[in-house]
Amino acid sequence: MRELIWELLLDELSERDLQDALDCEAVPRPLLAKIAERWLEQQDRPGRAAALLEPLFAGPLDDLGPEYEPAFDVLCDAYDRLGHWRKKQAFLERLCEEGSRAVKVAAWQRRSTMYIDEGDFERAQEAFASALRSDPDNPSTALLEITLLAAQHKDGVARERARFWLHRLRRAGFAEQGFLDFLARAIRDPQEALVDSHSDVLDPVLVDLHDWVGIASARPLPDYRLAAVKPAPDRRPAGQLALFDDAGGGGPRRPLAVRGLPMELQAPQRVRRVEMLWHSLFPALKPYSTQLLLPEDDAVWLRPEWTDYLLGHPEAADSLDVLDDLATALYEHPESALPWIAHALLRPLLERAWAIVAQVLPSDGSCHIPWSRERNRPALRLLFRRYLSQLDEGEPQGAARTLEALLRLNPQDNHGVRAELMNHYLRGGEDAKALALARRFPDDVLVDLAYGEVLALYRLGEQERARKALRTAAHRLPRIPH
Numbered sequence: 001m002r003e004l005i006w007e008l009l010l011d012e013l014s015e016r017d018l019q020d021a022l023d024c025e026a027v028p029r030p031l032l033a034k035i036a037e038r039w040l041e042q043q044d045r046p047g048r049a050a051a052l053l054e055p056l057f058a059g060p061l062d063d064l065g066p067e068y069e070p071a072f073d074v075l076c077d078a079y080d081r082l083g084h085w086r087k088k089q090a091f092l093e094r095l096c097e098e099g100s101r102a103v104k105v106a107a108w109q110r111r112s113t114m115y116i117d118e119g120d121f122e123r124a125q126e127a128f129a130s131a132l133r134s135d136p137d138n139p140s141t142a143l144l145e146i147t148l149l150a151a152q153h154k155d156g157v158a159r160e161r162a163r164f165w166l167h168r169l170r171r172a173g174f175a176e177q178g179f180l181d182f183l184a185r186a187i188r189d190p191q192e193a194l195v196d197s198h199s200d201v202l203d204p205v206l207v208d209l210h211d212w213v214g215i216a217s218a219r220p221l222p223d224y225r226l227a228a229v230k231p232a233p234d235r236r237p238a239g240q241l242a243l244f245d246d247a248g249g250g251g252p253r254r255p256l257a258v259r260g261l262p263m264e265l266q267a268p269q270r271v272r273r274v275e276m277l278w279h280s281l282f283p284a285l286k287p288y289s290t291q292l293l294l295p296e297d298d299a300v301w302l303r304p305e306w307t308d309y310l311l312g313h314p315e316a317a318d319s320l321d322v323l324d325d326l327a328t329a330l331y332e333h334p335e336s337a338l339p340w341i342a343h344a345l346l347r348p349l350l351e352r353a354w355a356i357v358a359q360v361l362p363s364d365g366s367c368h369i370p371w372s373r374e375r376n377r378p379a380l381r382l383l384f385r386r387y388l389s390q391l392d393e394g395e396p397q398g399a400a401r402t403l404e405a406l407l408r409l410n411p412q413d414n415h416g417v418r419a420e421l422m423n424h425y426l427r428g429g430e431d432a433k434a435l436a437l438a439r440r441f442p443d444d445v446l447v448d449l450a451y452g453e454v455l456a457l458y459r460l461g462e463q464e465r466a467r468k469a470l471r472t473a474a475h476r477l478p479r480i481p482h
Contacts, residue, residue, distance in 0.1 A: 007241075033071035040074060046081035051072060061095060066102040070289055076110055089340060096130070105134040109144050116151050117337075124148055137172060143197075144182075150190045151339045153393040158331060162186035162193075179426055194340040203335055206308050210344055212310065216317030217348045222271055224320070224360040226263040226419075234272050259411075261367045264375050265360065271319045278316060281306040282325050286377070290415050292331060292385065300329045323353050324378035339392070347389050352400075353382035361409060371414040380406065383417050400424045412429040415440075419448035447473075447480050 006028055015023065019034065021027050027035065027360035036049035053075040056068065071097070079088035094105035115124035128148055131141050142165040151159035166183040171340045174180070182268040185193035185199075199207050267275065283303040284294050294300065309316075316322045330346050357379050361367065369376040383406050390399035403421040407413055418441060426433035438444075438453035457466035 002406075004032060006031055008108050010038075030067040030071065031133075032056065033068075033074050033419050034075045036071070036078070040078055040081065044081075046078040050078040050082065050084075051103040055093070057091070061099040061103060064103050068103060069106045072103055072106050072110075086130050097436055100342060103133055105131050105138055105141065109140055111146065112144055116148055121148070122128050137168070139169060139176070142169070142183070143179075144473055146190055147194060148286065150194055153339065153343075158190035159187050162190065178293070191340040191343040195344045197336075198340075202341075203301075203333070205301070206335060206341065206345065208311050209307070212314060213317075213345055213348050217352055219314060219317060220320040221352075221356055221359050222268055224268070224356060225266050225335060226360060226369075227266050228366060229262040229264050229370070235241065260365050261343050262370050262373075263361075263367045264373045265320065265357075265369055265379055266375065267319060267321070270315075270433050271383075274313070275321050277309070278306070278319070278322050278325070282318075282329075283308050284325070284328070286324070287328060287381075290371075290381075291329070292381070292382075294328060294332060301333055317349070317352060321377045322381055323349050327382060342389065343393065346385075347393070350382055350386040350389055353379065354386055355408070358384065363408075368411055369409050370412060371410050372412075376410075379408055380415070383409070385415070387417065387420075396424065407440075416446065417448045422448045422452040426452055426455060429459075431459045435460065443476065445477070447477055450477055451480075 006026075008017070010031065011026070022035070027142055030366055039045045039048040053071050056071050056295065057064075057075070073163065074087060075091070078403060079085075079091070092107045092111055094110070095103050099107060108127050110476055112124045112127035112131060112410065115121070115127060125148065127285070128141070131144065135141065142161075146158050147166070149155075149161060149441070161243055162183045167181060167189065169180065169183070180194055182197050185196065195202075195210060281307065282300070284300045287294055300306070309327070310322075327349055330342075330349075335341055336346065361369065362444045369379065371377060371380055383402060387399050387402040390396075390402060400421060403417045403424070406417050407421065418437060422434055422437055425431070425437065434452055435454040438449050441449055444450060451470075454466050454469045456471060459464075
């Protein structure tokens with residue numbers, strides 16, 4: 001009863017009265033977390049919050065019950081805000097070794113979450129296993145497991161574990177309906193369930209964009225068209241090299257015999273009107289050349305005009321140009337590093353771009369959209385991002401199909417995807433495809449193709465041709481050790 005009264009009273013006390021209560025040690029120790037959180041979140045005083053909570057963990061730890069978990073969480077957050085990484089690490093190690101079951105499981109969960117953020121899934125799994133051993137029936141451990149699996153895009157396993165935890169917690173009489181609802185959603189789609197469960201701590205703009213993506217993705221595909229491109233005359237004197245490589249840095253050295261007609265993607269008139277307004281609002285230019293990121297001084301998320309416009313106009317998703325800018329902006333947002341954010345926001349945009357391009361461009365190679373045409377670049381950049389997304393989500397076969405499409409649509413291969421495609425073919429034992437790819441790019445300066453051809457020939461039993469290709473590669477790339 002005393003703690004309940006104090007919990008209600010703390011919200012009403014002034015800073016002076018609160019300090020008087022602290023000075024006379026009247027506040028129950030577990031409720032110090034509530035005061036520290038107020039100082040941390042409302043007053044941005046992490047040092048004061050840490051100083052208040054550290055004495056709670058200075059003595060023996062084996063008698064600290066679950067009522068001290070909020071204090072543990074706030075103290076870790078304060079250390080993060082202060083940049084006291086080593087101090088936090090030492091604190092967590094001590095709790096993992098000496099703590100009671102309640103604080104030990106919280107410490108192992110925190111360490112696992114840190115490793116997930118760093119992408120160190122092996123150590124995250126080890127920390128999760130320690131948390132599970134410390135308290136096998138802890139619902140927070142269930143959330144951690146779903147998070148760990150979803151971060152590795154093991155969605156099928158995550159669904160099965162969500163089903164297991166839902167059954168286990170119901171059987172144990174767990175009554176928190178909100179968490180049971182989360183597990184039920186995770187059985188259907190763990191990535192979406194995690195977005196929903198984190199909505200109260202995510203950037204509100206991302207939450208709104210998540211809703212917008214759902215509406216925009218359901219729109220009919222726009223009718224882009226193809227316009228023939230006349231090759232620009234080369235006005236340089238004979239023998240003069242270009243000062244700048246406008247085509248990008250990934251092209252092969254010898255000119256290719258490119259099949260099909262060069263085309264330029266053209267948006268419908270109504271989409272072009274949307275793009276004109278969009279360009280007046282979006283505060284950044286395109287990434288330079290084939291790069292994917294903006295210059296460091298481009299803080300697109302500090303300018304709300306473009307997001308305000310976007311949220312009210314789902315038809316903006318009919319523009320490859322807008323989708324390209326939005327994908328670039330999402331790459332810049334710090335929270336987009338969370339795998340479920342990338343899956344729920346970025347991936348649907350990339351799939352829509354893929355569908356738009358696939359609808360207008362034939363798959364027989366009768367035409368292509370060269371990178372040298374400015375209007376083609378948003379589509380090609382979006383397809384390259386799709387390849388990266390598929391790779392991140394553990395879809396190597398789908399990623400390879402995207403690479404093959406990119407090479408077909410832009411045979412000069414400004415992004416250098418042929419190297420990744422060569423490695424994919426060789427890893428999968430598709431040596432005939434690897435050899436055919438190498439022959440499409442003779443005298444290539446990329447080591448992956450030069451030596452990939454050697455390996456493909458050797459595997460195909462063409463030892464003499466493999467030796468000849470090896471001599472050629474060594475002569476062409478003399479600085480590569482062999």
